[in-house]
Amino acid sequence: AGDPLITEVQPWASGFGDGVDETPYGLPIKFESDVVRRNVEWLTADTISSINFTPIHALDGTITPQGCAFERHHSGAIELAKEDYRLMINGLVDRELIFTYADLERFPRVNQVNFLECAANTGMEWAGAQLNGAQFTHGMIHNMEYSGVSLRTILEEAGLTKAGDLKDKWIYVEGADASSNGRSIPMEKALDDCILAFKANGEALRKEHGYPVRLVVPGWEGNMWIKWIRRIEVTDAPVESREETSKYTDTLADGTSRKWTWVMDAKSVVTSPSPQSPITHGKGPLVITGLAWSGNGAIKRVDVSRDGGKTWAEARLAAPGQKMALTRFYLDIDWDGSEMLLQSRAMDETGYVQPTKTQLRAVRGLNSIYHNNCIQTWWVKESGEAENVEVS
Template identity: 85%
Template sequence: MSHDFVKKSLTRRGVLKGAASGAGAAVLGAGAARAQGPDPLITEKQDWATGLGDGVDATPYGLPIKYEDDVVRRNVPWLTADPISSINFTPIHALDGTITPQGCAFERHHSGAIELKKEDYRLMINGLVDTPLVFSYADLERFPRENRVYFCECAANTGMEWAGAQLNGAQFTHGMIHNMEYTGIPLRTLLEEAGLAAAGDLKDKWVYVEGADASSNGRSIPMDKALDDVLVAFKANGEALRKEHGYPVRLVVPGWEGNMWVKWLRRIEVTEAAVESREETSKYTDTLADGTSRKWTWVMDAKSVVTSPSPQSPIRHGKGPLVITGLAWSGRGAITRVDVSKDGGKTWETARLAQEGQNKALTRFYLDTTWDGEDMLLQSRAMDETGYVQPTKHQLREVRGENSVYHNNCIQTWHVKPNGEAENVEVS
């Protein structure tokens, strides 16, 4: 092994420029390496298989390999597991792409996850409809379906951060979000099946939706949203919803706060007015500086976060080539641009979007850059198709005060240190 070769290869195209610590080690040329036996680096490090591996009988349904056992939605002792109010966070610091596997997609329950058989499942549509109906699961399977990828974000995502930098990890500051491909029936189809003539002018009507769990988690949805893009969904990422995601049927309310995505959906009532349930009065409203509350704050505004590097995903290599990556999303439509700052918002570079932004779905962004090994104050700033720009925490506090829990979509800052470790910090 020639260190000159290593250095030469690392500087060749500048891609790995300066990254002498192990980024792409040159070998002595194919012929040489093969004539002289395996490269030392390989024999030393790599335990190539010399016998048979495992067959397939152990994996009728597979799980991640044991080496990834820290990539889970529950990995710290302080998370509450009390069924009265329980939460697990998506390990977004360790994921890439946009799809969230169901197995590590965040879960939040208001009275625990319940077990409901398809055979026992019923969905009632009642209230101001021509013919109240009760659907079995088998009934639902007979209606035309749609497939759409949407993000689901808890209104309380990033809620702890209002008061300052609290939680040290993107999973905990921003992990109450997931992004899945849903298969379901437009709610419009089922409402029209029951008939809406009885509701008269639909403009000011509402639907009240509730789940079969003990909390019922009832929420009021304005009729125009109900008739727009809401889905009565039974599959996520191709397979049945998981128990903790509302098996067998949940509501999908694209772009709106996760609490409205009622799980174990049992009833949809067409109403004259909003019900003003607990979940939309004492909870899921935003207390302003003067003590009054904003209500009907359904839409999740444009937001983004750098997922790596981040406190749970430090830089383990030295200076040189670095991939900065993260997620962006907007409840108002597609993400059109994401900027990244390394200096706490003084200067910005436009990131590369892995795919064109999709309506109300996660967008993955990358900044392929070079790290000089110095401190960085990493931030990302999302823009959506309405022209909305993700605000700083300062801008958000000016409007909303510091009493809020919900709807914190401010720019997040990670302080990346010369040793590669990152910390949640606040910049003024």
């Protein structure tokens, strides 16, 4: 008697598996076929200018594999070969220059891990709980290790003497795709920690993330991380392009709108258990886990509540928080099988504490679309299933 998986010889223990050349570039095993990016069709008119969501409910650790890191394009993911790639620097520089891809690889290189969060992440939840899954409420985020050249290095290669006082100067960065997506970035940030990245998690960027070169703007909204970057213009004023006036501005209750809301404030979410990742094992040991991040620096602490915010317990950080990068947290509990209202609350090194939805709405109203970093609630039922809810 016993488990036939043990007492009987299984096919995989007897015959062959795949040879080494079966999949020259590996894919996830078929059993993981549900761990994929997903689109919410009703959000946009067409997939060409749209967004999908990272399956954060099914991942662990902090690094997002490129193949399931969310995509957002304004005119589709283009195929731009390295040989056809050109980067122009123009405007208030000493030398207006053109770089090839090969040129970029000859500059001193840097590595850094950063999260990219779309400013609209959790944006559908302003008016109330509506999407049932961490992937959909919080999946416009990914976190990768980038290799590339510091933007400062490139700007200094073009020379900033002509720009004079750099305090009131800007750069305008623009992509090579048909959307010509462009954003203005203050020079202070451009010279601080931005990089022109050509590798992510060790390998070339994927087409959907801007191959062969994208901009990395740590801690700032994803729309500024220009993909297929082809031009950097040094200017004495922001361009006020479509993506920084009609979009990515946050309308308050009185009808005025905030602009230049670049930083992504501290935020966290429980990724499991969650609606797409229910508890299936009944009561007993349970791993509660999630992600936390801040565009203002490193995560210092994450608290977890199981009763909708009445009482909180400090979670365990898998590793000390790193600046502008995802932090993994765990709370290991002995679940008694009763229902929970699960929440997480992040704190960063500036002392900022992730606010509740009520707190945010009191300041911003319901129409801001962007920058919703509220505390999320999952109602975990006795069955182990979970639902996205709001609580008093």
